[in-house]
Amino acid sequence: VYVFKEHKADSAPVSGKxxxxxxxxxxxxxxxxxxxxxxxxxxxxxxxxVTTTGEVLKKETPVKTDEPVGxxxxxxxxxxxxxxxxxxxxxKGLKEDSADPKGEVKEGTxxxxxxxEEVxxxxxxxxVTTxxxVLKAETPVFSENQSTGTAYETKNETELKDEAGNVYVFKEHKADSAPVSGKxxxxxxxxxxxxxxxxxxxxxxxxxxxxxATPTPDISKPKSTTPATPMQDNSIPTxxxxxxxxxxxxxxxDNSAAFATLGTAMLVATFALNGKRRQDEN
Numbered sequence: 700v701y702v703f704k705e706h707k708a709d710s711a712p713v714s715g716k717x718x719x720x721x722x723x724x725x726x727x728x729x730x731x732x733x734x735x736x737x738x739x740x741x742x743x744x745x746x747x748x749v750t751t752t753g754e755v756l757k758k759e760t761p762v763k764t765d766e767p768v769g770x771x772x773x774x775x776x777x778x779x780x781x782x783x784x785x786x787x788x789x790x791k792g793l794k795e796d797s798a799d800p801k802g803e804v805k806e807g808t809x810x811x812x813x814x815x816e817e818v819x820x821x822x823x824x825x826x827v828t829t830x831x832x833v834l835k836a837e838t839p840v841f842s843e844n845q846s847t848g849t850a851y852e853t854k855n856e857t858e859l860k861d862e863a864g865n866v867y868v869f870k871e872h873k874a875d876s877a878p879v880s881g882k883x884x885x886x887x888x889x890x891x892x893x894x895x896x897x898x899x900x901x902x903x904x905x906x907x908x909x910x911x912a913t914p915t916p917d918i919s920k921p922k923s924t925t926p927a928t929p930m931q932d933n934s935i936p937t938x939x940x941x942x943x944x945x946x947x948x949x950x951x952x953d954n955s956a957a958f959a960t961l962g963t964a965m966l967v968a969t970f971a972l973n974g975k976r977r978q979d980e981n
Contacts (some may be wrong), residue, residue: 735926740768740806744798747812748780750788756780756815763804776813781843785848788815818885822851822877825891826859834859834867834894845883852880854974855892867894886956 703726710725743764748757757780763772776790779908793800794812802809821844826835842852855869870893872879877888 700730700731703727704729726795731862736836738756741765742768742770742804742806743806743808744772744774744804746774747810748777749794749812749814751791751814751816756782756788758931759810762811766804768804768806771802772804773801774811775800780815781847785846785882787818787847789818790814791816817846819846820883820885820887821845822881822888822890824853824881825889827873827891827893828861828867829870829893829895832861834861837889841883847883847885849883850881853890854879856894858897859894866897868897870895 705727707725707727711722713724715722743766744762745759746762747755747759749755762768762774766772778790780788782788791814794814797812798809800811800813822840823837824840825833825837827833835856840853841849845851855872859867859870861867873891873893876891879890881888
């Protein structure tokens with residue numbers, strides 16, 4: 700737009716009389732100065748993800764930058780965030796001083812802050828028989844829940860007894876249970892060890908004594924015989940010759956018989972000698 704500035708001095712007068720020569724009136728104009736319109740106010744929107752303890756899970760990032768006031772914006776929280784070290788956090792809500800997650804840009808900077816709560820877990824161990832009877836109740840590996848990603852390790856027992864005193868020995872790790880070692884997850888994990896009844900080795904009977912009893916020899920006492928008093932005989936008696944030979948018997952009974960026979964022979968010989976001695980004296 701141009702606005703009038705002046706009448707050009709060397710042009711025909713702005714008013715007068717017509718002459719025989721042509722006359723030209725010139726008006727001069729200049730560009731109308733434009734009054735600058737002030738810039739519309741602008742604003743920014745950022746979003747940040749933090750834990751309930753204030754730990755930053757995802758640093759502040761821009762959503763809208765230098766946008767005119769009134770520009771619509773919208774942000775969304777994440778359902779779950781897993782950190783580089785394996786910890787798990789789930790969305791809990793907005794921070795008290797947070798901007799609205801959805802709205803319009805305002806002059807200045809608005810920050811939407813989403814808050815997340817850590818999910819912790821634990822691992823339990825159970826010991827059962829092959830038919831499912833519980834030998835040792837389910838017990839936790841950790842005394843309190845741990846952050847996800849925490850390493851754990853379990854071990855089986857060598858032997859366990861039931862209430863009746865039966866002994867069970869370890870057989871295997873149950874295939875469909877949690878691994879014997881690993882990391883804590885947000886869901887509960889149970890490690891199951893299986894045991895089987897320990898076979899009872901029969902105790903052999905104590906061997907019976909095979910030492911034969913020592914036989915007791917039956918020693919028969921010889922019958923006592925009183926020899927008759929020999930008749931006095933003036934004749935010289937014939938010599939008595941004993942033809943019995945002593946033999947060693949094989950058994951006790953034979954020994955007894957031999958001794959009895961020998962004794963009898965000796966008595967006969969004694970009486971014979973006494974009889975002869977008396978005859979010699981007479």
